[in-house]
Structure formats: C-alpha cells, structure tokens
Amino acid sequence: MTIKDIAAKCGVSVSTVSRVMNNHPYVSKEIRERVLKVIAEEHFVPHDGAVDLVKPRTDSIGLIVRGTRNEFFNDMIPTLESAINDSGYAFYMSQIHTSEDELRAAATLAKSKALKGVILLGGRYDYTPEETAILDNVPFICCTFTNSFGKISKESFSSVSIDDGRAAEAAVQLLVDNGHREIAIVLASASDRSISELRYLGYRRALEKNNIPYDENLVIETGDFSMEGAYEGMKKMIESGKKFTATFAISDSMAVASMKALSDAGKKLPEDCSVIAIDGVKMTEYIIPTLTTFVQPREAMAKQTVESLREIIEKKSGYSHVVMKTTLREGGSVAKL
Amino acid sequence: MTIKDIAAKCGVSVSTVSRVMNNHPYVSKEIRERVLKVIAEEHFVPHDGAVDLVKPRTDSIGLIVRGTRNEFFNDMIPTLESAINDSGYAFYMSQIHTSEDELRAAATLAKSKALKGVILLGGRYDYTPEETAILDNVPFICCTFTNSFGKISKESFSSVSIDDGRAAEAAVQLLVDNGHREIAIVLASASDRSISELRYLGYRRALEKNNIPYDENLVIETGDFSMEGAYEGMKKMIESGKKFTATFAISDSMAVASMKALSDAGKKLPEDCSVIAIDGVKMTEYIIPTLTTFVQPREAMAKQTVESLREIIEKKSGYSHVVMKTTLREGGSVAKL
C-alpha cells in the first residue's frame, strides 16, 4: 500500500494525495475528505525510509544503553523515551554489552538513522578526543554521568549528572554526624574509573575531613553492582569479625542486599548497623526499615537530558553540563550512636 | 557522507562500493581493500531509509509498550530488546499512555517502519476482530498477557503469558495449607478485565475450593498498581479492625508496600500476618523477611516471545499461545498458623 495506490483508489493524482497528507492549500474540501477517508480506511502510513530521503528528519534522537540488567537504567529508559516523544522527536534505541564500544554504536545508529543527537546511558568516563571524533558532529550527551576521567573538552559534549563524589561525601557525613566512625563501604570497585570510584573518593574525603583514618579492611569490593555480590561481600565482612557501626553503600540495591546479610547474621537494623546509600529506588522507600538515601531526580534528569540535547540541536545554545541536586530521603536505616 | 562520496574518494563507481559493502564476489582484492579502508576512515554507514526502499526489510520487529511506570515492564523492555537483537532483527519501540490505543500505535509503527511483526506489552485483554483488522496481516504477539476477555480467534494472534488465575490460586492455596482462612487480597481492581481481575478470580476459586466464605471486607482495591495505593489501602484495612491472618497481593511491589503498612502498624512479619504475591521482582528476594512469591520467568518469557513471533514471520509454524510456568520462591513472609 503506497501513496500511488491511494491515489488510484481515490481517482486523483499522487500529487493531490501528497498535498492532502502535508496539509497544503489548494485542495478542495471535497477531494480532501475523500482522500482522507481512503487513507483512514486503508490505514495508510507513508514509508519512513522514503520520507527520510526527501525530508531529512530534523527530529530524531538515539539512545545508546550500555550494560543492561541495571535497575536504575531500566527505570530511566522509558522515562527518556517519554521525554523524547513528548518533545516531538522520533526515538531510536540500541543496547550494547558492557564490553562493546558505545561511541561506535552511537555513530552507527546516528548514520543509519540520520540522527540529530545521541544520548549515552551507561557509557565510559574516560573518552578521548580521537574516540569521539567517530561521531563527526552529531552532538552527544552523557546521561547520569559525565566524562570525569577523560580528556575531552567540555565544549565538545553535554552531560546531565549528579555530583557523585559530593553525594557520597554527604552520605558519609550524615553517618559521622550521627556518631559513627567505623564506617564500612560497599562498592563495585575503588578504581573502575566510573561511578563506583567517584563515590568511593567521596567516602575517602568525608573520612579525611573528619579525621577518621581510612581502613581498607572496611572496604567491601564486589566487582560488580549486583545484589548477590553485595550480600556475599557483607556476609564475609561480618564473618571476618571486623567491627563497624555503619555502612555506606554506593547504590540502593547494594544497600538492600547488605541489610539482608546483616539481618541474616542476627544484626538488628538500624541499632547494630546503620545503612545509607545513593540512588533513591522507589521500592527502598517501602522496605523495613525504610532506607535512608540520597535520591537522584531521575525524571528531572531525563527531561533535562532531552532539553539539553535539543538546545544543541536547535542551536539555541551550546554544550552544557548540568549537575542535578540529590535530595536526602530520610528513612529509618540510620541510628544515632 | 553517502556511498557516492565514498565512491568518488576511492575513484570507483557506486556499484563497486555497494558490492564491497554487501560482500559480493567479483571485486578485486585491491579495490576491495581500498574501499574498505576509506569506509573505515570515514565511518561510513549506509542510510537505513534508502536501504529499506530497495531491500524491503525482512527483519524488523516493533515493541509497543502501553502504560509506563511499571517495574515489571521496565525490566522486560531491555530483555526483549536483547532477545530481538540477538536474533538478528532490528528493533523499534513506541511507548504510549494507558489511555491510548495500542493497536493503532502498532499499526502506525508497523507501516512506517515496514515491520514484520509487533510485540504488545501491557495491552488490553479484550480485543475485537474489528480492532485488530487495522494491523492488516502484520502478526502480533501479546507478551505477559493474552486476550482473556476478548473475542478474537486464537488463530489470529500469538501470546506468551503465565496462567494468572492458577498462580493466584496456588498462592492462596499455599496460605490455606499453612492454616490461614482469613485471607485479605490487595489488588488494583476486581473488574478491570485485566491481570488484576484474573488474579482476583484465582483468589475466589481458591477460597471456594477450600470452603472459605468470600468476604468483600477483606478486599483491598487500590484502583491502580502503585505502592502508595497498596500502602494506604492496607493501612485503612488495619484501622478498620478487620481481622485477617494473611494477605495475598497481586504483585510483588504491592506486597512490599502492604508489608510496610503492617509493620508501621506494629505488626510482626510474618507472625502477625503472612504475605504472598506473584511476580518475583529481584529486590524482594532481599527484603526482610524475604517475600514468598510466585516468580514469572521474565527472561524466558522475553525469549519465547521473540521466538514465537519469528516462527510466524518465518512461516515455520502458525500462531501459538505459550503458557509459562511460574515457580514458587519460598521466602520468610509466610508463617504456619
């Protein structure tokens, strides 16, 4: 079913059908209605590919997601899609594994779909200018992270993120303010040049500020962001006999798993061990005790991401790096010592 | 950057570049390498729209998601995308609000992208043949649900789902087996012609089988699937003074919220109230106490969905309706009376 068939069925020319479709003047009411009716009857929708050729889209955005199986991203994807749709842009998505190159994936999607901009979710933190060149001039924006460890110019890309280091610092500070000084940390890696390292550095800074000596025996490094890992890590820590009165987990889900390990070991929460985290996953508001955590404004971040990208695409302004504020959601998982 | 530019840069014809791109024989090694080199240098990727025109895709699948903000779907989307990608198909997605018509959205996406098949996630349960006609002959499959309340022929679509009624029945039966007879239910609606109603009917059947009189005062109808609703609903139920020893929640997240309300009211879990649910969200394995729930095999369902759809597209076989098994994940939220 092409525009030709519609024209034939209406007994009019292709031009006329096209005029109707594109709301051009100089089409009589009579014919316009007849055409519209047939279009509706046949459920005719113009072929995107052909339209793309003639009218290069000014309105399509791609989303590259690296590394799935992540509660935070899984929530983010539909939110971004909605934000993109709401702003009238077409949406394309490509998911890749952590081992793959998100810039290459972005470039491929951008070329094949003639994208006007790309959103990177879960990308690396250490791009080089040579790497980003592959995108040639298709603007990209890092969502929920920024190029903290890389060498590319701030004027060559945009980002929307939270200040991971400061959030971690604030979380640990809150524990200190409650009298805790033996504070364990649950993280993926202290040197993954990524979010885990950033939050780890915040933890270190908070300790330093409060003159608390750093004790590597209080570090639970799980290797990944999984709940299994956090559970096992915390279990081992407890078995080691190491004393600590509080735990900072770099993510809500790891905090939940840690709490489970503590509980399974007979510890009372929060009396025997306080727990605090960063993320603000919905469900942790309803666990027992409610997790005290610094909430990332997900929805706002998604909207801001699309907004920032549009500003580049529509040349309203240049590249920007927006740092969103986290808000403390006080639960019952932190006790005064 | 088009194939033309590449051809010019290589000093060969467009045809030759095309041949190289598509691995056609009859291209000299010399030229092939030269072309390949330039393609790599320029990061050339053919324009999808143009390719679509000449080679109508045999390999693209669309995903329509109706109703976002749903933990279960949010997990499902990336899983489906992966499954589609792994099977070599291109992936298009469109999200719509609950108020919109998913069949219309599916038809539009199918036409504009020349899709070979469509996956419906979160669609209605009561299609009529007239409605589905809009898709003309593009096969569709319902993922995680089926047309339980509709009138369309089983031979006109496929589905992959669990037996919601039976799962609910089994969950309630497990409570009864543990000595419970005053069993509350937390649901969205008892008559929404959807998953909530299906599971409600399973609850009713289990009661009947065990000669437990149905008591509408034990029904917590929240209107939606939200945790807020479940929390408030349970709170009201407790305040009403109505006695019950166990609760069946139609979803994990509603169970978690219910448990919170019980705990906030001073009840001990599971001693004062047992809780069971259906879904098997990852995090509920780590809450305290671990939620006892019937797990939907999400990954397997996603894979089966793509597999079933491919079977239609590739004409290996016809429409099918696969019912996946749920598995009981025993936690600590159910106590013997």
Next chain:
DNA sequence: ATTTGACGACCTCCGCCGGAC
C-alpha cells in the same frame, strides 16, 4: 571468467507548468 560501470527502481515530496473553472 572476472571485473567494473551505468542505469533504473524503490517511495515520497516538492516545484513547476499547463489547464480548467
């Protein structure tokens, strides 16, 4: 027998011209 180039086709949109009222 290999290798290459030119050309038409895919579908849509737009612009232009020629009519018709």
Next chain:
DNA sequence: TGTCCGGCGGAGGTCGTCAAA
C-alpha cells in the same frame, strides 16, 4: 485574477540488473 487539480521531473541513498570492458 484568482482557485483548484493533474502531470511531469528531479532528488534523496542504495542495490540489483544489464551491458561492457
């Protein structure tokens, strides 16, 4: 002088066919 409509051709990127080297 408008208003309405059809026809024709070009363009957009790619691929397959055919002809030619």
